[in-house]
Amino acid sequence: MAIIVTEKGLPVIVQGITGHQGSFHASQMKAFGTNIVGGVTPGKGGTSINGVPVFDSVKDAVKETGARASVVFVPAPYAPDAVIEAIDSGIKLVVIITEHIPFHDMTKLKLYAKLMGARLVGPNGPGITSVGIAKLGIMPNSIFKSGPVGVVSRSGTLTYEIVNTISEAGLGETTVIGIGGDQVVGTTMQEAVRMFQQDEATKAIVVVGEIGGTAEEETAEIIKKEVNKPVVAFIAGRYAPPGKRMGHAGAIITGNKGTAQSKIQAFQEAGVKVASKPSEIPVLIRQKLGNV
Amino acid sequence: MVDLLEYEGKIIFKEYGIPVPDFKVVSDEKDIPDFNERMVIKAQVPTGGRGKRGGVRIVNNREEAVKAMNEIKNINFDGYRAEKFILEKAYVIKKELYISVTLDRSVEMPVTLASAEGGVDINSVPQEKIYKKPINPFVGVTEYTKRELSKFLGLSEDHAQEIGRILVGLYSIYDKLDASLVEINPLGLTDKGLIALDSKITIEDDALFRHKEIPVRYFGLDEIELEAKKKGLSFVKLEGDIGIIANGAGLNMATIDLIAQAGGKPANFFDLGGTDDPEKVIQAIELASKVTNKVLFINIFGGVTRCDTVARGVVQAINELKPKFKLVVRIRGANEEEGRKILLDHGIDSMLNLDEAVERVVKLAGE
Numbered sequence: 001m002a003i004i005v006t007e008k009g010l011p012v013i014v015q016g017i018t019g020h021q022g023s024f025h026a027s028q029m030k031a032f033g034t035n036i037v038g039g040v041t042p043g044k045g046g047t048s049i050n051g052v053p054v055f056d057s058v059k060d061a062v063k064e065t066g067a068r069a070s071v072v073f074v075p076a077p078y079a080p081d082a083v084i085e086a087i088d089s090g091i092k093l094v095v096i097i098t099e100h101i102p103f104h105d106m107t108k109l110k111l112y113a114k115l116m117g118a119r120l121v122g123p124n125g126p127g128i129t130s131v132g133i134a135k136l137g138i139m140p141n142s143i144f145k146s147g148p149v150g151v152v153s154r155s156g157t158l159t160y161e162i163v164n165t166i167s168e169a170g171l172g173e174t175t176v177i178g179i180g181g182d183q184v185v186g187t188t189m190q191e192a193v194r195m196f197q198q199d200e201a202t203k204a205i206v207v208v209g210e211i212g213g214t215a216e217e218e219t220a221e222i223i224k225k226e227v228n229k230p231v232v233a234f235i236a237g238r239y240a241p242p243g244k245r246m247g248h249a250g251a252i253i254t255g256n257k258g259t260a261q262s263k264i265q266a267f268q269e270a271g272v273k274v275a276s277k278p279s280e281i282p283v284l285i286r287q288k289l290g291n292v
Numbered sequence: 293m294v295d296l297l298e299y300e301g302k303i304i305f306k307e308y309g310i311p312v313p314d315f316k317v318v319s320d321e322k323d324i325p326d327f328n329e330r331m332v333i334k335a336q337v338p339t340g341g342r343g344k345r346g347g348v349r350i351v352n353n354r355e356e357a358v359k360a361m362n363e364i365k366n367i368n369f370d371g372y373r374a375e376k377f378i379l380e381k382a383y384v385i386k387k388e389l390y391i392s393v394t395l396d397r398s399v400e401m402p403v404t405l406a407s408a409e410g411g412v413d414i415n416s417v418p419q420e421k422i423y424k425k426p427i428n429p430f431v432g433v434t435e436y437t438k439r440e441l442s443k444f445l446g447l448s449e450d451h452a453q454e455i456g457r458i459l460v461g462l463y464s465i466y467d468k469l470d471a472s473l474v475e476i477n478p479l480g481l482t483d484k485g486l487i488a489l490d491s492k493i494t495i496e497d498d499a500l501f502r503h504k505e506i507p508v509r510y511f512g513l514d515e516i517e518l519e520a521k522k523k524g525l526s527f528v529k530l531e532g533d534i535g536i537i538a539n540g541a542g543l544n545m546a547t548i549d550l551i552a553q554a555g556g557k558p559a560n561f562f563d564l565g566g567t568d569d570p571e572k573v574i575q576a577i578e579l580a581s582k583v584t585n586k587v588l589f590i591n592i593f594g595g596v597t598r599c600d601t602v603a604r605g606v607v608q609a610i611n612e613l614k615p616k617f618k619l620v621v622r623i624r625g626a627n628e629e630e631g632r633k634i635l636l637d638h639g640i641d642s643m644l645n646l647d648e649a650v651e652r653v654v655k656l657a658g659e
Contacts (some may be wrong), residue, residue, distance in 0.1 A: 021596075053490035077501055103469050107401055108429050126595075140595045140625055155542025156649035157593045160625060161646070165595075181541055184400045212396040212540055239530075239552040240561070243512075245293075247526040247541025247563040249498065250397070255415045277550055279647050 002130035003092065003150065003195040003202070004119065004176040004187070005069075011037040012168055013061045014093075015082045016073035017054060017157070018044050025073070025138050026052055032135040037065035040082075058082075058089040060216055069093040071136050078104040079123065079260070094123035095136040096186065103249070106184040109272035112225060113186065120138045120186025124249070126156045139163070139176065144182065147172015149285060150196035152189055154181055154215070155209035162208055163280050169282030174202045181210075182246030189215045190222050198226045204230045204285050207272070209263055211237035212251045216263035220270040230288030231272045235260045293472065294495045295511055297336045299378050304469070308461040310476070311454070311487045315380035324379065325579035332382040333357050335364050338511035342369055350382055361455045372511070388478035389445055390414055391458065392492075393427070393466040399622045402466055404437075404459060408445050408528045410478040429467065433460050441625025447481075454486045469506070470499030516582050520640060525563070525654045527579065532557025534657050535584030537576050537619070538591040539564040550646070556654040559583040562618040566596035572610070573605020581615055590621045591649065599623040599631030607638045622649035 012029070016022040017039025027050050030036050037052050038061045045056030055061040058070065070091045074082040079098040086094045095114070101123045112289050113120045121128050127137015131146045143160050145167035153159040170289050177192050179185045189207065196202045204229070209216040216235065223231055238260040240246050242253040265273050273284045275277060296304070317336075318324055335347035344346060347364055347646065351357040357379060358486060364374050388411035396403035405414060406423040406557055414422070423444040435617040438456030446457055458479070466476045497505055506615045520527030531547070534556050536546040541563050548558040560583045564576050580588055594600050606621060621642040623631050628644070635642045643649040 006594030013601055015356060076498065100498045101474075102496055104429075104467070104496075104499065107395070111428070111430055112402060112453060136537060138596060143625070153542070155540060157538070158542030158546050160593045160595055161543060161546070164624065167406065183395060184395050202489050208542070210545060215397075236542050236545075238549045239558065240548070241528070241530065243318060244528045244561075245526075246545050246561055249496075249543070251541055276553060277647065278546065 001039065001199055002133055003090060003192065003199050004121065004175065005130040005136055006136050007126055008133050010033050010069055011065055011067045012069045012071060012134070012136060013058070013065065013067040014052070014071050015058065015086065016051055017041055018054065019073055022073035022205065023070075026140060027069070028138070030231050032129075032141045034106070034134040034136065037067050042113065051243050058085045058091065060093065060128045064090045067091065068170065069136060070095070071247070072096045072098055074098060075081070076100040080109055083109050083120065084112065087113055087116045091163065092118050093136075094118060094120050094186070095127045096120060097125070097127060097138055098122070099124040101182070103182060103184045104111040110184060111185060122180040122186055124182045125180030126159060128175065128177045130175045131173050131202070134222050137178065139178070143167055143241070145172035148174065148198065148201065148203035148289070149206055150174050150202035150204070151206045151208065152192035153178050153235065154194070154210050154248070156181075157206055159208060162206065162234065165278050166206070166285070171282055175188050175197060178238045179193065181215065183250045189219045193219050193222055193227060193231075194282050196228055202229065204232065205288050206281060206285070207233045209230060209233060209235045210251050211240050211246065211253050211260050212248070212258040217266040218268035220272065223272060224270040230285065232275060232284045232288070233267045233272050234275045234278065234281060235263050265284055269284060293497060294500065294506055294508060295338050296491070296493040296495070297338065297376070298334065298491050299336055299342065299376065301493045303492055304465060304493060305461065305488050308464050310458050310461040311485065313380040313487055313489070315377055315378045318361070318379050319376045320360070321361065324354055324357050324361070326354050327424065329352055330382040331357065332380055333360050333364070334378045335367070335369065336376040336378060336551070337369040337372045338373060339370045345369060347374065347492060352415050365573055370512070375479065380603070383480055383482040384483055385480045385489070386482040387483060389566065389567065390417070390477045391462065391479050391498070392473060392475035393462045393588050394473045396426060401428060403427065404463070404465065406441055406445060409491065414477065427463055433463050451481070451486055456534045458486060458488075465493065467535070469493070469503060470496055494572045500513035520562075520579055523575065525565070525576070526561070528561040529583060530558050530560050532559045533585035534653060535559050535580040535588040535593070537562050537580050537588070539565055539566065539593065539597045543591065547589070550650045551589065551653060554650050554654045556657050559585070564592075564597065567599050568596070568598060570601055570605035570608060573602050574609040577606065577609035581613060581617070584617045585655050587620060589649070589653045590619070591646070592623045592625070594627060596623030598627040598635060600624060600627040603634035606640065607634060610640070620649055620653045620656065
């Protein structure tokens with residue numbers, strides 16, 4: 001099995017499909033095996049792009065295709081509205097790729113999604129891939145291999161680097177979720193780790209964190225109390241200067257809070273092995289899992 | 293992040309019903325009126341601790357004010373000079389309090405922080421002396437929160453209403469202006485009631501598109517950082533001699549960590565982002581060249597950004613710039629074979645393995 005994306009053939013739409021990113025990644029998702037049933041771009045309804053029908057609204061798309069998940073590529077100023085439209089149309093899983101959505105919008109979107117029983121993944125992340133099931137997002141298709149490792153990460157390309165390393169070492173993944181680099185994200189690291197603990201197919205968990213906030217420290221607390229599967233962590237930003245935003249909106253050390261040191265220590269205290277470089281991750285997983 | 297100056301914040305405070313002293317913004321001695329009472333003149337600079345450096349002075353008449361202003365103009369505040377000043381009444385302050393509204397990443401909601409121990413850095417106040425309460429954006433500031441807050445701060449009945457209004461004002465500013473921090477420190481308890489004696493408002497970059505009224509200017513950035521920011525690139529200057537370009541924030545930070553762990557000294561953080569335009573790669577190399585002394589390390593994991601795009605950009609940039617430093621390129625992922633071939637055709641050797649690339653970078657930097 002997997003987490004969040006667990007159903008092969010789950011009907012998925014792409015919001016913002018006629019844009020450069022949207023059209024490219026809709027094709028890539030299809031190539032991965034995702035059941036892309038339609039796209040939405042207001043004003044472009046009735047057309048099609050790479051064989052995928054385009055609708056004017058999410059409501060129309062859901063009515064015609066039975067879509068139950070959406071991947072959002074809509075630019076930041078319009079993305080919050082696109083997410084609400086998806087939720088209002090009955091979509092229960094919305095993966096937001098868009099970056100630069102103001103966190104004020106995200107705090108409200110998150111509350112709204114909770115109220116309406118929908119799950120958000122992202123924004124400002126690569127989405128989620130369940131190997132052998134479906135990919136909702138922009139991770140490169142070539143890096144995956146079916147296997148026992150669940151990966152949760154705050155990053156994009158660093159996730160690819162690490163997943164690639166895990167695959168090349170012969171291990172492979174169940175689900176890889178990029179929760180996004182923003183201060184407020186739809187699905188948190190804490191939730192993802194809890195879900196991986198519940199997921200039978202996942203035998204080991206890799207947590208990829210970075211400076212800023214306290215998600216890693218809170219995740220370490222959860223691991224200590226609730227997780228009996230082996231966990232390996234990697235923290236980026238050990239040498240990041242305080243007070244500087246390192247690319248991601250969420251990656252900033254404020255005062256003495258959010259340092260890599262604090263996160264590494266929290267993980268170590270929870271019995272989590274912390275890798276000092278990506279290539280060490282599969283080695284540490286193997287040590288804990290034995291031969292798989 | 294855009295930080296507003298004190299006087300800009302106080303103008304906004306006034307609009308939202310938060311009491312501020314009557315103030316005048318002055319920049320030249322001819323702006324200073326005749327007066328004969330206890331006033332304070334304050335440098336408008338974007339740095340903390342200006343009081344300790346003589347940027348805030350009590351003055352009793354025009355002559356003293358002019359003298360103080362001219363003296364303050366000569367003070368260097370972390371590279372900034374005061375061009376504007378607030379001239380305002382100096383109140384008799386019975387007590388200095390603290391109150392702010394900011395995002396609490398842990399609860400994923402705005403939160404109000406308040407303390408009876410104001411006038412100091414809130415991070416130095418013990419947790420038990422800080423009132424902390426999330427404000428649900430679907431609900432806003434509740435009446436019971438106002439009562440709790442007033443009680444926690446030990447305010448008398450007549451100030452309970454005032455603190456409630458101030459909290460509503462702060463939260464409204466946070467919400468309407470997409471602020472990440474709205475802070476009053478200190479909030480003075482005076483014989484005229486509660487008055488905001490200072491202001492701090494920080495607005496998130498991501499929200500600036502809907503706030504044309506906010507002046508976009510950045511404090512505390514190095515020249516190259518500012519240039520990158522104007523081009524929409526994310527660049528942070530570090531102290532070392534090894535220039536770094538990577539795609540993605542996480543990979544960038546990890547690359548810096550690996551270089552530093554191996555004994556090298558990274559010169560910068562530089563996120564190329566996702567691009568399929570070789571021109572952007574050239575721009576990036578140009579910018580990184582400015583901080584690179586010994587080796588430039590380009591580390592790409594291709595996805596949205598394809599390796600052949602990067603390779604084309606690298607070849608062109610090297611031909612144009614003819615840099616004196618050495619270059620190490622490591623590319624993996626989308627179109628890596630094509631990318632490596634383009635580089636090799638132009639005599640540039642690229643690497644696939646990250647650990648080996650890091651090792652080479654540090655070795656070359658040591659030569």
